[in-house]
Amino acid sequence: MLRPHEGLVIDGFTLGAQLHKGGFATIWDVTHPEITMPMVMKVPTILDGDDGPTIVGFEVEQMIMPRLSGPHVPRVLGSGDFDVMPYIVTERIEGESFLKTFARAPLPLSDLIEIMARMVQAVADLHRQQVIHLDLKPENFLQRPSGEMVLVDYGLSRHELLPDLLAEEFQIPMGTYPFIAPEQYLRCRDDPRSDIFALGAMTYVLATGAFPFGRPEKLSGVRRRLWRDPVPPRALRPELPEWLQEIILKALEVDPLRRTQTAAQMAFDLANPGQVKLTDRARRLKRDSLLTVFDRWRVVRRLKKFTLPETLREPRPSVPIIVVAVDLSPEGEKLADQLRGQVRRMLATEPDARIACVNVIKTARIGIDQMTDASGTHLHVARLVALRQWGEGIDLPEERLTFTVLEGSDPGQAIIDHAAANHVDHIVMGARGHSTTRRYLGSVSAQVVAEAHCSVTVIRRPENRDEAGQEARTS
Amino acid sequence: MRIAVLTDIHANREAFEAVIADLEGRDIGRIAILGDVVGYGPDPAWCVRRVQALRETGAICLRGNHDNAAAGAEESMSQNARKAMDWTRGQLDPGAKAFLGDLPLTVTEGEVQYVHASADAPGEWNYVRSDTRALPSFRASAARIILCGHVHVPLLVSCERSGQVRAQSFRSGLPVPLIRSRRWLAVIGAVGQPRDGHAQAGYAILDRDRDELTFRRVAYDVARTAEKIRAAGLPEALAQRLMAGE
Numbered sequence: 001m002l003r004p005h006e007g008l009v010i011d012g013f014t015l016g017a018q019l020h021k022g023g024f025a026t027i028w029d030v031t032h033p034e035i036t037m038p039m040v041m042k043v044p045t046i047l048d049g050d051d052g053p054t055i056v057g058f059e060v061e062q063m064i065m066p067r068l069s070g071p072h073v074p075r076v077l078g079s080g081d082f083d084v085m086p087y088i089v090t091e092r093i094e095g096e097s098f099l100k101t102f103a104r105a106p107l108p109l110s111d112l113i114e115i116m117a118r119m120v121q122a123v124a125d126l127h128r129q130q131v132i133h134l135d136l137k138p139e140n141f142l143q144r145p146s147g148e149m150v151l152v153d154y155g156l157s158r159h160e161l162l163p164d165l166l167a168e169e170f171q172i173p174m175g176t177y178p179f180i181a182p183e184q185y186l187r188c189r190d191d192p193r194s195d196i197f198a199l200g201a202m203t204y205v206l207a208t209g210a211f212p213f214g215r216p217e218k219l220s221g222v223r224r225r226l227w228r229d230p231v232p233p234r235a236l237r238p239e240l241p242e243w244l245q246e247i248i249l250k251a252l253e254v255d256p257l258r259r260t261q262t263a264a265q266m267a268f269d270l271a272n273p274g275q276v277k278l279t280d281r282a283r284r285l286k287r288d289s290l291l292t293v294f295d296r297w298r299v300v301r302r303l304k305k306f307t308l309p310e311t312l313r314e315p316r317p318s319v320p321i322i323v324v325a326v327d328l329s330p331e332g333e334k335l336a337d338q339l340r341g342q343v344r345r346m347l348a349t350e351p352d353a354r355i356a357c358v359n360v361i362k363t364a365r366i367g368i369d370q371m372t373d374a375s376g377t378h379l380h381v382a383r384l385v386a387l388r389q390w391g392e393g394i395d396l397p398e399e400r401l402t403f404t405v406l407e408g409s410d411p412g413q414a415i416i417d418h419a420a421a422n423h424v425d426h427i428v429m430g431a432r433g434h435s436t437t438r439r440y441l442g443s444v445s446a447q448v449v450a451e452a453h454c455s456v457t458v459i460r461r462p463e464n465r466d467e468a469g470q471e472a473r474t475s
Numbered sequence: 476m477r478i479a480v481l482t483d484i485h486a487n488r489e490a491f492e493a494v495i496a497d498l499e500g501r502d503i504g505r506i507a508i509l510g511d512v513v514g515y516g517p518d519p520a521w522c523v524r525r526v527q528a529l530r531e532t533g534a535i536c537l538r539g540n541h542d543n544a545a546a547g548a549e550e551s552m553s554q555n556a557r558k559a560m561d562w563t564r565g566q567l568d569p570g571a572k573a574f575l576g577d578l579p580l581t582v583t584e585g586e587v588q589y590v591h592a593s594a595d596a597p598g599e600w601n602y603v604r605s606d607t608r609a610l611p612s613f614r615a616s617a618a619r620i621i622l623c624g625h626v627h628v629p630l631l632v633s634c635e636r637s638g639q640v641r642a643q644s645f646r647s648g649l650p651v652p653l654i655r656s657r658r659w660l661a662v663i664g665a666v667g668q669p670r671d672g673h674a675q676a677g678y679a680i681l682d683r684d685r686d687e688l689t690f691r692r693v694a695y696d697v698a699r700t701a702e703k704i705r706a707a708g709l710p711e712a713l714a715q716r717l718m719a720g721e
Contacts, residue, residue: 052637055635055636055656056635058656059654059656059657062654062656063652063654081655081656082636082655082656086656161646161649162651162652163631163633163643163644163645163651164644165633165643
């Protein structure tokens, strides 16, 4: 087997300087005569022929990484076999990992929200590709110049559709101790919500500068988080908003079932703080009493695994986000009952779904933002009230039903953008009747159907037979 | 190159035709048939003719224990299999028997070895039913990928560089990467007599360029085959097990 060194040429790649030397791998700058983009090569450090964990971890990366795509994962440009020299070549992401950012914690609130929102977006994208990372930590996040976070190091990851080479390989739980989820301690490797826990722990660090479960070096220190709750962030930093504490502590729930269920949902919460349903988590200022902790310990000390909810036992776990685009005009009113009926039917088949009702205020096409003045604010509030009233017919707990008023000169585009930004799975909207204007200019629903990146259901009012007949005769 | 791997057709014309039809549009460059063309089922002559035709166009065709028995060799068999074999011999002309008897027991092409039962002793008809039962094959063969049949229950085993063997999970229809750092043995499910509780015909596609293996299942007119088994006077149990995929 070859050892990597500067100047080595393998499969057309020439090794440059060594950029990083970690415990399990070295990272090298590489060039290739036919590839212009900056690249790095990762070579696992195999000390002898039987370096089990390193080899399997590298096999997992070689298996999963080429199957990933999009801006949140590094593009793979080549890989090598163990026969000669194992390696993976990926595009080089300029910029440092977030380790230094985390060393600066606690961060100002606005920075924290922006960074975490981007991190959660990246994880949501990974989960959409049916991969659970299972080793989320600041070192594994890099940032592109364009702003997107890139997730690296897939050595512990799990692809839901591929064999899990690590499943029975090792007896000890794998992961990074400060961020590892309780179920990972119990050897569970197939719950995407383990990544939510790590995101919660990282948000905690950025918000407070402290680690929610300390920095244990032994497994016994990891196990404690099964019963011992962290100090509430607002006890360490009182100026933190309640909604942020709600997001953090919900992500850090011990039982995955009580946790925020998806990264898309967490991204939604970070982007819409006003919509976060505050529970007693938000107001807590002390850890649980020792008696409560003791009671919890008695229950969980014998725990072997957490039960998975119905939807997660399915091959493809999903908690869909459904946007209902509500038209509050008189014409839209005629469709209201039908639209709500459709939402109820969708909830019957997707009982975990989250419903986001949106309404768009159409602004002038050109120039000045008219919504900044008082009348604009009033209109915004009035619409929000009307939207909430509209949604009263939908029977759903508050935290799963949200209301948002958007503004834009192009209502269709506003709905499409909102759906993309919030990882929406499905848009439901009504179509207005026929009119000459719409025939020539196109309707909002047609635009959304054509351009949205998710499923779209359009509700149409059954036409009055006489009117339809009239139209048929005249056209 | 994508290779369709079929095995244990067992004179089941409906299942065989359904699998061949399923290959359409899947960019298959080669077909490999890992033996047991006849036995149990009601259409041995038709199936042998079809396999002969495929072989003339370049298919890899191997000999299984039932093919060996049909050609005249003594093979130990269950009572129902024995009854079906006696009937099968009466259905095949000397040319068909000679064709089956002359098929090779194993073929190796590049880093892939094809064999009906196990790679360590192809003529012994050992059943590879678990990862540990795959060990002798890995030891005896130099091939990185070993494909076999005979068991009628699909199985995928990886062999690590340390020699550790482990069964790997897979789902029908989804490609499994046969990562190059390991060796792999796959038992392909039966076309004509599946025994894993599903009555659909089984086969697999090996993609040599992408190093991926996809186990596939195809529904076929199993009731019709069962009817033919009864009409031919073959044991009722053979019709029943086909319906249940047992």
